[in-house]
Amino acid sequence: MNLHKITSSPFTHLTLQHCLQRIQPTEGLLLTQDATYAVLDKTLYPKLIDLQSVYVLKEDAEARGIVIESGKIQLITYAQFVELSLEYDNVVSW
Amino acid sequence: MAMSNFAQDVSVFFIEDGVLQLLLSQDPAAIDAKAYHKTFKALEFYDIENIYVCRQSLEQRGIKSTQLCIEVTLIEHDDLSSLLASQQHVMSF
Numbered sequence: 565m566n567l568h569k570i571t572s573s574p575f576t577h578l579t580l581q582h583c584l585q586r587i588q589p590t591e592g593l594l595l596t597q598d599a600t601y602a603v604l605d606k607t608l609y610p611k612l613i614d615l616q617s618v619y620v621l622k623e624d625a626e627a628r629g630i631v632i633e634s635g636k637i638q639l640i641t642y643a644q645f646v647e648l649s650l651e652y653d654n655v656v657s658w
Numbered sequence: 659m660a661m662s663n664f665a666q667d668v669s670v671f672f673i674e675d676g677v678l679q680l681l682l683s684q685d686p687a688a689i690d691a692k693a694y695h696k697t698f699k700a701l702e703f704y705d706i707e708n709i710y711v712c713r714q715s716l717e718q719r720g721i722k723s724t725q726l727c728i729e730v731t732l733i734e735h736d737d738l739s740s741l742l743a744s745q746q747h748v749m750s751f
Binding site (some may be wrong): 573575576598601604605606622623624626627628629631 | 674675678681682683684685686687688689691718719720721
């Protein structure tokens with residue numbers, strides 16, 4: 565099972581949209597850097613919380629003033645990101 | 659800010675993801691980045707009062723103007739071109 569990692573803002577790039585069209589519901593999705601802005605996107609947000617495992621890099625969200633309200637989205641540290649990358653078979657960087 | 663030192667009449671525009679730079683609750687120290695949003699408060703001391711923010715860009719991102727770190731003037735999509743046209747020089751960041 566793969567962990568899909570997105571780095572770009574959904575408001576400027578279509579990467580997250582492209583990933584969401586292809587990701588399996590049980591796979592992992594990790595939002596880093598400007599991709600953390602995805603939680604502000606009203607159309608993408610419902611699709612995010614439909615997934616089983618959505619992770620947001622805590623440091624990147626806090627740096628940008630992004631507040632995660634849903635319990636379905638897990639805030640993780642850089643150290644936990646490293647652990648996750650070992651738990652999943654592969655990390656797919658979009 | 660440097661431009662205003664030369665007594666130029668400066669306007670600043672924030673559109674699309676640029677509006678996110680104005681979010682009040684940013685803490686870039688977490689990723690060792692500079693807290694640029696704190697410097698925006700200094701704009702008024704440089705007599706830069708025309709700070710324009712695209713209303714649609716805010717709305718699309720679910721941001722209210724009360725969540726911004728400075729007072730701004732909201733503009734519509736269509737206003738940008740005419741406002742930019744009234745400037746003598748334009749620099750994009």
